[in-house]
Amino acid sequence: MDCENQLMGQTPSNVSGKEIMVENRTEEAAMDANMATISDLKVGLKKRPRFGENLIQAFLFFCGVVSIIITIGIVYELGKESLLFFTRRQWEETNKPLAFDIDAQVTQFAVGSSGMSLREDQIIRVGEEAMRIVAVADGIITVERGYLDTLAVSHSAGVEILNGRVVTLGEFFGKTEWNPQIGKFGIWALANSTLLTSVVAILVALPLGLSAAIYLSEYASERARKILKPVLEVLAGVPTVVYGYFALNFMTPLLRNIFGSGVVEIYNTASAGIVIGILILPLVSSMSEDALSAVPRSLREAAYGLGATKLETAIKVVVPAAFSGIAAAVIVAISRAIGETMIVAIAAGAGPAFTFNPFKAAETMTGHIVRISGGDLSYDSIDYNSLFAIGLMLFLMTLGLNIISQRVVKHFREEYE
Amino acid sequence: MDSPLNNKLITESSLFENNTKPRHRTARFWMSIFQISTVIAIIALSALLITIVNNAFGYVIYESDVDPDTLAVNGVAVDDLPKEELMAVLQSNISQGLYRRFEHDMPFEERTREDVLALIYERVIDPKVVTQYSLSDSIFKRSEIVQFAAVEYPKAELIFQSWINWDFVKAPQSGDPLRAGVRTAVFGSLWTILFAVLLAFPIGVGAAIYLQEYADDNWINRIIQTNINNLAGVPSIIYGILGLAIFVRLLEKITSGAFLGVVDPTTANGRTILSAGLTLGLLILPTIIINAQEAIKAVPSSLKQASYGLGATRWQTVWHHVLPNALPGIMTGTILAISRAIGETAPLVVVGASTFITIDPNGPFSKFTTLPIQIYQWTSRPQDLFRNIAAAAILVLLMMLLSLNASAILLRNRFSNRN
Numbered sequence: 001m002d003c004e005n006q007l008m009g010q011t012p013s014n015v016s017g018k019e020i021m022v023e024n025r026t027e028e029a030a031m032d033a034n035m036a037t038i039s040d041l042k043v044g045l046k047k048r049p050r051f052g053e054n055l056i057q058a059f060l061f062f063c064g065v066v067s068i069i070i071t072i073g074i075v076y077e078l079g080k081e082s083l084l085f086f087t088r089r090q091w092e093e094t095n096k097p098l099a100f101d102i103d104a105q106v107t108q109f110a111v112g113s114s115g116m117s118l119r120e121d122q123i124i125r126v127g128e129e130a131m132r133i134v135a136v137a138d139g140i141i142t143v144e145r146g147y148l149d150t151l152a153v154s155h156s157a158g159v160e161i162l163n164g165r166v167v168t169l170g171e172f173f174g175k176t177e178w179n180p181q182i183g184k185f186g187i188w189a190l191a192n193s194t195l196l197t198s199v200v201a202i203l204v205a206l207p208l209g210l211s212a213a214i215y216l217s218e219y220a221s222e223r224a225r226k227i228l229k230p231v232l233e234v235l236a237g238v239p240t241v242v243y244g245y246f247a248l249n250f251m252t253p254l255l256r257n258i259f260g261s262g263v264v265e266i267y268n269t270a271s272a273g274i275v276i277g278i279l280i281l282p283l284v285s286s287m288s289e290d291a292l293s294a295v296p297r298s299l300r301e302a303a304y305g306l307g308a309t310k311l312e313t314a315i316k317v318v319v320p321a322a323f324s325g326i327a328a329a330v331i332v333a334i335s336r337a338i339g340e341t342m343i344v345a346i347a348a349g350a351g352p353a354f355t356f357n358p359f360k361a362a363e364t365m366t367g368h369i370v371r372i373s374g375g376d377l378s379y380d381s382i383d384y385n386s387l388f389a390i391g392l393m394l395f396l397m398t399l400g401l402n403i404i405s406q407r408v409v410k411h412f413r414e415e416y417e
Numbered sequence: 418m419d420s421p422l423n424n425k426l427i428t429e430s431s432l433f434e435n436n437t438k439p440r441h442r443t444a445r446f447w448m449s450i451f452q453i454s455t456v457i458a459i460i461a462l463s464a465l466l467i468t469i470v471n472n473a474f475g476y477v478i479y480e481s482d483v484d485p486d487t488l489a490v491n492g493v494a495v496d497d498l499p500k501e502e503l504m505a506v507l508q509s510n511i512s513q514g515l516y517r518r519f520e521h522d523m524p525f526e527e528r529t530r531e532d533v534l535a536l537i538y539e540r541v542i543d544p545k546v547v548t549q550y551s552l553s554d555s556i557f558k559r560s561e562i563v564q565f566a567a568v569e570y571p572k573a574e575l576i577f578q579s580w581i582n583w584d585f586v587k588a589p590q591s592g593d594p595l596r597a598g599v600r601t602a603v604f605g606s607l608w609t610i611l612f613a614v615l616l617a618f619p620i621g622v623g624a625a626i627y628l629q630e631y632a633d634d635n636w637i638n639r640i641i642q643t644n645i646n647n648l649a650g651v652p653s654i655i656y657g658i659l660g661l662a663i664f665v666r667l668l669e670k671i672t673s674g675a676f677l678g679v680v681d682p683t684t685a686n687g688r689t690i691l692s693a694g695l696t697l698g699l700l701i702l703p704t705i706i707i708n709a710q711e712a713i714k715a716v717p718s719s720l721k722q723a724s725y726g727l728g729a730t731r732w733q734t735v736w737h738h739v740l741p742n743a744l745p746g747i748m749t750g751t752i753l754a755i756s757r758a759i760g761e762t763a764p765l766v767v768v769g770a771s772t773f774i775t776i777d778p779n780g781p782f783s784k785f786t787t788l789p790i791q792i793y794q795w796t797s798r799p800q801d802l803f804r805n806i807a808a809a810a811i812l813v814l815l816m817m818l819l820s821l822n823a824s825a826i827l828l829r830n831r832f833s834n835r836n
Contacts, residue, residue: 053732060631063623064638067645067706070699074655077662208461211454219448220455228455235462237753237818239760241789242811243465245796249804250468278461285458311444332650339652341763342789346796366654366763373657373767379666387767391658395651402650406643 078395081388086169089148090382091125091162092183094118098126098161099139103154107134108142116163123147123164126155130164172389178352178368180383189352190390193269193362197344198337200273200358201280205333208277209284210326216285217292218314229286236282244346247275252347255359263359267349270358275347276340280333287332291325292318324412328405335401339394341366365390469815472808473580475555478547478566480573483510488541495537500530503537510541539596546595546802547573581809589775590786594795594802599810602791604777605690605770606759606817609787612694613701613758618751621705625747628706629713630735649703657764660696665768668692674782688769691781696768697761701754708750712743745828752825756818762789788814 095115102109111118118124118141122133129150131143146152167185175186212232216225251271256264264270295318303313319326349361350371363371369390372383488495488510490502498506504525508516519525519536538544547570550562555577566575588598624645632638669687670676672695716739724734740747770790778785788810795807 050730053730056732057627057631060623060627063620064627064632064641066620067624067641067648067703070659070702071644071648073663074651074659077659078655081662208454208458211451212458215448215451215455219451228459231459232462234822235465237756237760237822238465239762239789239814239818241760241762241792241796242469242814245792245807245811246465246468248796249472250464278465281458281461309440309444311447312440315447335650336652339654341652341654342793345763345766346793366652369654369658370763370766373661373769374772388658388662391655395655398650398652398655399647402647406646 074395078388078392081385082392085382085385085389086167086172088382088385089123089164089166090183091164094124094161094163096161097158098155099157101154101156104145104152107145108140110140111161113139115161118161118163125162125164126159127153129153129155176354180386185386186354187365187390187393189354190363190365190368191393192354192356193344193348193352194338194364194366196269196356196358196362197273197276197340197348197364198334200270201276201337201340202330202334204274204277205281205284205337206330209281209329209333210288212281212285213288213292213326214314214319216289218310218318229289232282233286236279236286240279240340240342241346243275243279244342247271247343247347251275259359265349265359265361267347267361268359269344269348269362269364272344272346272348272364273358275343276337279340279343280336283336284329284333287329288322288326291322291329294325295321324409327412328409331401331405331408335398335405338401339366339398341370345370365394469808469811471552472805473812474552475578475805476550476559476562477576477578478549478570478573479544479576480547480570481545482543483541484572488537495542496534500533503530503533507533507537507541510537515540544574544595549578549801549805580805581812585806585809586813589777590773590791591775592773594800594806597795597806599788599791599813601774601777602786602788602810603813603817605774605785606787606789608690608778608781608783609694609697609765609785610755610758612691612781613697614751614755616695616698617702617705617754621702621751622709622747624702624706625709625713626735626739629710630731630739645703645706649707653700653761654763654767656696656700657767659699660692660764660768664692664695672782677782686769688771688784689782690778690785693765693768693770693785693787694781696764697758700761700764701758704754704757705751708753709743709747712746712750713739715746716742745831749825749828752821752828756821756825759817759821760789760814762787762793765790766793788817 096118097112097114099110099112118133118136120133120136124131124133124143129146129152130148131145132147133141133143135142165183172185172187175184176188176192177184177186178189216228220228248271251274252264252266252268255268255271255274256266299317299321300313303317308316344364344367348367349363350367351361351363352368353360353362355362369387373387377384377387486494488506490498490506493502495503495506525533550558555562563575566573585598586603587600588596589601590599591597624641628638628642628645632641664672665687672687672689672692674689674691720738720742721734724738729737765787770786771784772786772790772794774784774786792807792810792814795803795810798804
């Protein structure tokens with residue numbers, strides 16, 4: 001009682017806790033052991049700065065941020081190089097030589113008759129110097145010398161004229177021929193075959209995968225499900241290069257046997273698409289099965305109670321209830337099919353072609369990236385830059401699909417219980 | 418009994434009866450459709466494995482320049498001869514110039530018996546494959562094959578070959594499919610995985626701890642979480658492009674080893690094991706984070722609360738209670754991520770895996786090839802023999818994956834037994 005009174009009595013008269021402590025220590029040190037313990041505790045309970053902990057927390061935060069750095073890295077690198085792809089002037093050979101020596105002042109001169117024809121407003125390069133063509137007449141061109149901040153110097157006869165061109169967005173998204181050697185950059189030649197393989201893959205995986213999911217979740221016995229589901233999942237872990245081997249050595253010969261080897265080329269998008277379908281089948285069935293199993297039992301029992309058959313329960317009650325999960329599975333599977341690389345690199349053919357015939361060879365976006373980066377790719381070449389432009393498109397497509405899938409799950413989820 | 422209501426009931430129930438049959442028929446029909454779909458799915462997936470096994474074994478008809486039996490000395494087959502006699506056999510069957518060249522490359526005193534025997538097989542016997550058969554043909558058309566071999570190639574030898582064998586695992590890469598092996602590729606895979614794990618494991622687990630134990634529900638942490646989920650869905654080839662731009666090109670000084678004074682003109686371009694490992698590390702990072710988060714989430718919160726109740730700090734709680742309990746789950750998730758990384762091909766092609774390497778990689782700055790890259794290259798070759806060794810290489814890869822997955826399952830089982 002005494003201590004308490006003293007403590008309480010002292011508190012208002014002193015401004016800070018520290019002073020209490022000091023007074024306690026000096027004036028009443030020997031008075032009460034309990035008192036000392038309480039004041040010590042007061043010291044001990046104060047939050048001490050813990051540098052080690054803060055350091056660790058900072059490191060952990062950094063680890064979390066690394067994923068953002070990766071994303072920024074992907075977007076920055078893809079964006080930067082793609083921008084170069086669309087803005088950098090590519091110098092292509094025209095096979096057209098200078099007809100005579102020219103010095104630094106000449107603005108009108110003759111060119112050889114061979115090679116690519118020149119037009120007005122075209123930017124050309126002779127040696128290190130860039131020029132803009134003002135007029136063209138009978139093998140004689142009028143130019144603006146020292147264009148693009150280059151120095152006008154003299155050139156000797158026979159030096160080849162290079163043509164400068166820029167790939168426009170309109171050309172990239174509007175044309176259907178892709179051939180960097182002759183400066184054709186129409187993405188549809190590649191995107192079309194990507195869509196073709198993906199459509200074939202979904203046509204295979206969606207009906208089979210969804211049916212298998214319904215079977216596993218609604219019909220199969222507990223034991224069968226316990227065996228079949230892991231089997232499907234293990235096979236989803238087989239590397240895609242193995243699926244590529246399978247496409248080339250099993251699916252292609254099979255298709256050629258069925259449809260005739262005159263119709264089906266050795267490399268074709270149908271074979272690659274079907275095998276991609278087999279690859280994403282476990283993904284579709286496993287994710288859909290999870291969604292179907294998550295539908296509460298009470299819904300099924302209510303349907304049975306109304307006299308519905310198993311099929312009616314499954315199709316009219318369970319599948320609609322699990323719709324968001326199934327849709328998400330399908331979207332993720334599409335995104336996977338678009339980004340799939342090794343199967344198409346092995347089985348779909350090497351060489352861009354704009355065709356809707358699934359039995360013809362056609363290179364996809366991913367297949368093209370693998371093929372041109374496989375050799376000794378020199379930096380700052382149009383091939384190197386085009387790789388990033390294709391990559392950016394691929395990234396945006398798959399990212400968009402993944403975001404849509406997450407949105408679908410969030411917004412269309414039916415909440416039960 | 419004859420009330421109109423009862424009549425109505427009877428007609429309705431007969432209507433009901435009439436309706437039930439077709440409904441049940443439809444139900445049965447669709448049930449068999451679902452069943453068949455599942456069976457087709459399983460068949461399609463097993464066809465994958467059967468194709469590979471079918472190509473990895475089978476009869477081979479070998480034709481040799483010299484019949485090995487004629488090389489036997491005093492009735493002892495050439496395979497069983499001691500080294501000295503093998504040297505004599507070699508000397509008498511090849512030109513003196515060639516023998517001296519071998520002597521010059523490496524004196525015969527220093528060569529092992531196996532080495533000399535290999536030289537005899539390479540230079541004297543020189544077996545060549547005339548035809549090879551798949552496993553199914555070898556089983557079902559065995560008599561035809563034996564007859565064909567006896568009639569068409571009487572001097573040739575018919576052997577049932579397992580393309581996957583110890584020599585295949587041991588031998589380095591070679592342009593000759595009969596002598597090619599996967600040793601350099603297996604080492605390349607192991608080296609790249611090592612660096613991938615060194616990068617991704619600490620950062621991945623750190624990020625998972627941060628998100629589960631430290632992060633408040635604010636915008637930046639929500640962005641981090643969404644971002645990780647999205648990164649997990651980015652196609653692997655995009656990581657390859659990122660690796661090419663960042664590790665191979667931008668950090669060339671570091672990844673080529675130039676900053677340490679490693680001057681090797683063949684590796685000076687940054688297309689090294691280190692670049693490949695770091696690229697794979699970025700690739701598996703989201704998977705490791707997500708798996709580790711699941712494992713940490715599963716630690717009962719009573720444990721944490723008990724620890725906090727005793728006055729432990731957040732890190733003390735994490736280090737002494739959360740992590741030890743979540744570790745088996747984290748390890749399982751990491752192993753699964755590794756097994757994904759081992760099978761990755763596309764990003765490594767983009768990063769610049771070498772196509773032909775005969776020397777084992779010996780450090781982070783070596784050029785590299787990996788097992789899936791090897792499979793890809795052999796699959797792309799037109800010659801039939803490469804198809805067989807590609808199948809054998811696939812079996813090696815699948816065995817590596819199988820043992821990894823088995824260890825993950827073992828870990829998981831131990832974990833679930835303990836709780």
